[in-house]
Amino acid sequence: MTAENLSRRELLRRGATGAGLLAAGALLPGTAFARSGRPVLTHGVQLGDPRPDGAVVWTRADRPSRMFVEISAREDFRDALRVPGPALTPDTDGTGELRLSGLPAGHEVHYRVTAEDLDGRVVSEGLTGSFRTVPQDRSDVRFLWSGDVVGQGWGINPDIGGMTIYRAMxxxxxDFFLHSGDTVYADGPVEESVTLPDGRVWRNVVTPEKSKVAETLAEYRGQFAYNLLDENVRAFAARVPQLIQWDDHEVTNNWYPGEILDDDDYTEKRVDVLAxxxxxxxxxxxxxxxQDAVDGRVYRKVSHGPLLDVFVLDMRSYRDPNSAGTAPERILGDEQARWLVRELSASRATWKVIASDMPIGVIVPDGDKIEGVANGLPGAPNGRESELARVLQEISRRQVRNVVWLTADVHYSAAINYSPQRAAFxxxxxxxxxVSGPLNAGAFGPNELDPTFGPEMAFVSAPARQGASPMExxxxxxxxxxxxATGRLTVDLRDQQGTSLWSKTLDPR
Structure with a gap:
């Protein structure tokens, strides 16, 4: 069945068994309230975690209202079906998401999101997008990954058209975008202008929430709202499903559970409260x-047909405190580490991509302590390396093949090969x-490599000046x-215009 043949009859048939779809015009009961005008969808629409039968659709309204999503095989929405979503209320800052389900695999789906006043009298203007449900055959796969958005004071610059890298992507x-973390910089305020070393001026869009470090719930909400002010980001999010993970800057720099901050910028010092x-x-x-995450938080597996499984990790929530890394420590936590090995072993996909929010062999310091996995010391694994060594060893023992790691975090692009022939372990x-990134942040690197797992840098793209702006x-x-057809996997590391800087093709084993 082609996308053009995704008929209303097919949607109704599938909806009756899985999606609970309503015909256009159907209403849900709601509590009436008095407010003039129509609801407004303030920050666009977003897609997430695609599946063979649908995807998550997100939006935000400016007042209490009910979310609705119309779906159709046609761009003109003739014979569209209307799916009721959640109430959009102040309890969730007016946001809400709906998981569409019951759709046929491998089809183009057009959708239109509206918000309806809770008494059913007025409806917002619709926002549209489209996506392709995940195929269940051996169709070609293309996806992107990166991370690090609005970091080091480099925000939305209207003089250069905003975050144009999203247009290039x-x-x-x-088919989808893997956001590898640092989706916002809650600890990184932006100023109206910054003068570059060459005399050029970077100008930022500024909001109250982006004018200080985030501490309150409203200020954290404002970090995510800020990025969606960019028209490139909104256009991308409406048509490309995203697999989202987080790292440290969603909370504060280099955080770990139980930490007490020693930072005068914060009045709330307890990181657990901020987190x-x-x-x-x-x-x-x-x-x-x-509910789609294993622990109700972040880590999860997302399948994309017989060719690909993506294992989205959370290296932040279950880590031990940052230290010198001279005694065995955790960065995944026991339960997540067992889950990863178990799910990798059970996977029947040709390729297993591990989406890690931090690199493995790149040394990432936190002052005189270690922020990442690598402890910077030669010899046998220690610190957080010890947990990773157990995972890698178990993957090998269970003969899990075709595993690739993707990450961001360090603000440069690199390709690193790890071989036991060069390794201490x-x-x-x-x-x-x-490694890829940043998307719109200061550029850094390259960092030194830790020899424990035998890394070799095959390619790197990093600036001569640390903290270089996106204009550089x-x-x-x-x-x-x-x-x-062949199952071969090719990685292209691209710049902000989309030009391939380096490419590598891997054959499946």
């Missing part, structure tokens, strides 16, 4: 449902880790394509 027409507020805002403002199979280049995203 949209031009690649990916709870950030977590609520993250789930309100991103197209991700808590040899109980694992050779693998590749590909060195903004990156990565692209993965899988050929349906």
């Amino acid at each position: 949209a031009d690649r027409e990916p 709870q507020r950030a977590f609520q805002a993250f789930h309100e403002w991103q197209p991700i449902r808590r 040899t109980g694992f199979d050779e693998f590749w880790e590909f 280049g060195f903004q990156h995203f990565g692209e993965v394509t899988i050929d349906g």
Whole structure:
């Protein structure tokens, strides 16, 4: 069945068994309230976590209202079906998401989101988008990944058209986008203007919430709202489903559970309090449902047909405190580490992509302590390396093949090969880790590599000046394509215009 043949009859048949679809014009009961005018969808629409039978659709309204999503095989929405969504209320900052289900696999779906006054009298203007449900055959796969948005004071610059890297990514027409974390910089205020070393001036769109570090729930919500002020981001989010994970800057720099801040910028010093507020805002403002995650938070598996499974990690919520890394520590936590090994072993997909919010062999310091996995010391694994070594060893023992690691975090692009022939620890199979980013933040690097797992840098794109602005280049995203006929996986590391800087093709084993 082609996308053009996705008929109203087919939608009704499938909806009756899975999606609970309503015909256009159907209403849900709601509590009446008095407010003039029509609801307004303030920050666009977003797509998340695609499946063979649908995806998550997100929006936000400016007042209490009911979310509705119309779906159709046609761009003109003739014979569209209307799906009722949640009430959009102040409890969730006016946001809400609906998981569409019951749709046929591998089809183009057009959708239109509206918000209806709770008494059913007035309806907002509709916002439209489209996506393709995940195919269940060996269709070619193309997806992108990157991270690090609005960091180091580089916000939305209207003089250069905003965050145009999102336009370059949209031009690649990916099946989905893996956001590898640092989706916002809650600890990074922006100023109206910044003068670059060459005399050029960077100008920022500024909001009250982006004028200080985030501490309150409202301020954390404002971090996510800020990014969606950019028209490039909104256009991308309406048509490209995203797999979202988080890292540290959604809360504060280099945080770990139980930390007490020593920072005069914060009046609330308890990181656990800040993290709870950030977590609520993250789930309100991103197209991700808590119930789709294993722990009700972030980590989960997302399948994309027989060629690909993506394992989205959370290296932040279950880590031990940052230290010198000279004693065994955790970064995944026991339960997540067991889940990862178990799900990798059970996967029948050709390729298993591990979406890590931090790199493995790149040394990421936190002052005189260690923020990342690598502890910077030669010899046997220690610190957080010890947990990763157990995971890698178990993957090898269970003969899990075709594993690739993708990450961002360090604000440069790189390709790193890990081999037991070069390593101090040899109980694992050779693998590749590909690094991309930033999307719109300061550019840094490259960092030194830790020798424990035998890394070798095959490619790097990093600036000569640390903290370089997006106007100086060195903004990156990565692209993965899988050929349906051969199963070969190709990685392209691209710059902010979408030009491929380096490419590597891997054959499945």
